[in-house]
Amino acid sequence: MNNIDFNTKVIEMKNITKKFGDFTANDSIDLTVHKGEVHALLGENGAGKTTLMNVLYGLYEPTFGEIYINGNRIEIKNPNVAIKNGIGMVHQHFMLVETFTVVENIILGMETTKSMGIIDMKKATKEVEEISKKYGLHVDPHVKIQDISVGMQQRVEILKALYRGADVLILDEPTAVLTPQEIEEIIQIMKNLTKQGKTIIIITHKLKEIKQSADYCTIIRRGKKIDTVKVDEVTEEDLASMMVGREVSFKVDKKDADVGETILNLDNLVIKDNRNLKAVKELSLELKRGEILGIAGVDGNGQSELIEGITGLRPIESGTVKLNNENITNLTPKEIIEKRLSNIPEDRQKRGLVLDFTVGENIILENYHKEPFSSKGRLNHKKISEYSKELIEKFDIRPRNDKQMARNLSGGNQQKIILAREISNNPDVLIAAQPTRGLDVGAIEYVHKYLIEQRDKGKAVLLISFELDEIMNLSDRIAVIFDGKIVDILDAKNADEKTLGYLMAGGGVKNETK
């Protein structure tokens, strides 16, 4: 707070409107940011916060409205203009070239060259090292992006902006993929930067972090600005209701678990990743009827490989998976589905749906070969349509049209198709991976309701999520995965964020007990 210079309005956006065809993503939004402040933009997914920042960064041209930087009206036609005016942006999905080194990524577009366009790598490396020292952002300049952690990648992104002389940094959902410890680090980094006169805008939907890091917060809902508030003067609940437009309860209502016998038994699993390295390392875990077991962990600790191994999409090198005491290790995906293990995949557009199929065709994806949807190799379009319409109604999928292409549905409704399909399989075990990623509050509540319903029916749910809040709210037990192993299992009632964060960062590995 004490870094703010209220006399200097670094950014002033006036009356910004951005339309995509008939859709208005930003509707006359005003935004003022002073030098040295951390300004949060709060809103649900799809509220228009990222669009607004893309306008500021020159990725979109506004339909109407004006932008002033340090008091001067600037038309930001492309990122070059933004960069020239001291604006840098770190996108939610990092804009890094995986196969390039740190230095190559940082200098791209502003390469230091000798004659004839030959890159002066020595000089570039030195420059990068200087900046990283100045702002306390330490990275090894010569490693490739694909070999470093997400937290490191974020540093590279920030360095990229600073290398271009950014005075204003836009951070889009900077904490989405970080561990609690890394989140603390990034908050510290933000503080350091404002001390050195930088200004920061963070886009987020996480209330706690706004309270921890921001000075001011502008709330956007459905493309409209609701208010700008001083963070000290509001509570998380205030922010939440402004964001959603109604009262929200953070607590998920659920009864105590009525735990039954073990239904899924993972014993000493070893699974390799795409680079043929062991990603899951002798992992053992038991899942019981009537419980939600959450797996907490940072992205890239073997979660994806574990799910793919259990569901038959990836070979299991050694160890066994038992479902209802029956060995299902390395069966085909089809056989495993038949044994009543279903999966809500972590990447719904890649794994979960055939986007160019209709909603109806997607609903029968796992059952197209069965009666009544087909007989003797012939599809029964009538039966398929009837059944899909039934599920569309039951799961409230919109629009109510089984002939609509899945591609044309919103993220929330796409997820509902998957949910409808998997739950209608009536599985004994449901593996839910990132089930609410990218969904808005309403859809999140909806998904959570169904997961708890599964549990209350005496089924078992294995929940994998990078959102610690989600894990803590939903789970009965929490297993922490680190480096391909379960490092500890806690009762959800006794688990606190600090302990989990410590374990997720590998803190528990040394005192591992068998």
Place this chain on the structure above:
Amino acid sequence: MKQNKFMITLISIMFGLIIGGVVLLIAGFNPIEAYGIMLKGVFGNPKYISWTIIRSTPLILTGMSVAFAFRTGLFNIGAEGQFIIGSLVATLVGYFFKLPPVIHPIVAILAGCLAAALWAGIAGLLKSKFGINEVITTIMLNWTALYFSNYVVFWDKFKRPNRDASQKILESASINILGKWKTSEAGKAFLKTNTFLKDLLNPPLNYGFIIAILVAILILYILKHTTLGYQLKAVGHNKYAAEYGGINIKKNIIVSMMIAGALSGLAGATQVLGVSRETAILAAMEGYGFDGIAVSLIAGNNPIACIPAALLFGGLKYGGGKLQSTIGAPLEVINITIGVIVFFIAMPKLIKMMTSFKVRKRGEKVESIK
């Protein structure tokens, strides 16, 4: 949506013809005269119409072959080689087997299809087993097929002496329409009085065209109404989701390649049994497979649409052939025209822009092509 796609195709064809005309104009020919000659060359005589159909038949099938593989997300550059294998095996069966009529061509066609299916299956197998890009394997298999066919034709029991070709197939294996009757006394007498029919039947008109249409319907049925079609399309649209849903991707890749191969093989077999009656020694590719790629693209990878697309293609090629003999214009203008058509089909965005521009200029509110 569908109608727009159709419009884009029509506009692309128009552009192709216009630019072909411009090329002719630059080269010093009168394009209107040239197109007149081509039209006459296709429709001027029942005989020409027959020839156009005969020229188009293999292209319908190779076009469908490419289209079918595309639907499963595979790019079948190998239609050429599968065509060669299909015609070789059909010739072998047509010459060496002694079977009654009707049965003989059926056996020869099935053998040709099967051989070509297996041939294409190699590419499918290599893709699913080793992950090798089917574009490379089918290119290599095309050349292998060509030399292999030549090798077999050089076999002294098979080669026709003093000719760069194999023995001709037996009459019993022919699929010509009224082939025997045409040359019989009664037939000759009848045709003398009916010149239209005489002209129509003069070229080696055969059942291939009818077979191709029936197969197009069959393929459409498979894609739309069977679980096999559902699986293949799922794999083509999103193999990750298909795999997740329990569909065996590897098997489907092989099956898809084999069906595509069978279609190209069928093209080769009907060509041999209906038109050429022999397998020639080839110095270079004949282009049936590559032309099939263009047909498939013009048809928007729709099996039924391959029929008109192939007729257009066959008509252009046959009619274009007349250009050289009449006004001395190189018939390659046809390849340029076809290339331009495909080129514009590749750019729906450009056509959309042009049509919406026109709309704006006129100041009316007309739905532009979306």
Place this chain on the structure above:
Amino acid sequence: MKVLNDIGVIIGITLMYAAPLIYTSLGGVISENSGVVNIGLEGMMTIGAFAGAAVGYFTKNPWLGFLAAGLAGGMLALLHAIACVTFTADHVVSGIAINFIGPGLALFLCKMFFDGAAMTLPLDLDNKIPRPFNGVFPSNSFLNLVFNQYATVYIAFILVLIVWFLLYKTRLGLRIRSVGEHPRAADTLGINVYRVKYIAVILSGIFAGFGGAAMSLAVVSNYRITLISGQGFIALAAMIFGKWKPQGAMWGCLLFGAAQGLTVYLGGAGLGISSQILAMVPYLITLLVLMVFVGESNGPAANGLQYENDKN
């Protein structure tokens, strides 16, 4: 000495056959590293072969022909770039179109300029691409067999080095690779993605054109309809074989050239193997090598994807 000379013959033929492929393959490497799939190499190579032979014939200067070939290939590539980059065409479809237009135009022009003949008139032997080491080594010696090559062979190998340097050591190369891997990232850094792709695609056409000319001005001395048939595709295969790297593509071309060399050698050795069987060998060897050593290979991450910056 016989054995050594035989090896010399094989190496010599290998280099001769590989050179045109290397040019074209390098073209593919440049284009696809920028994210534009170039299946139209065949068409670009063919137009280059014609332009090279025709200009070489009329000017009696092979180097003018060589440059004209690059120009012709580059112009055809410009069409490909317009389609794929500006109008977000499917790269494969546009490439197929190029493969109809290129050879069609080549033969059309050939017939226009050469009285309806389907081949250009051959160059005088003195007007072919020169052989810099001609007469340096004793004739029929091993060194002569290996090194007495047309200048285009040497240029091809020099270009491998240059392209490698371009891609990995220069600003343009870094940008080419970045738009092929992650065009949005490049865009957010203010790189003009479209321009970089245009440059890369046009360069690829120029290289393919050179490849064609290396056939029509050196390996043989005219253009004819069957001259290129399929070599552009082989070059494409070599590029995939070489995992989209210039040096890898070179090895792919050399492998294919070596298989050709071996075939020609065995054909001449009088072993009684059918020439048709021998002709299959290079293709089968390529398949086998792919199966045993290469397997699945993935190019640049955004290769073949249409890129549109969604400004509006």
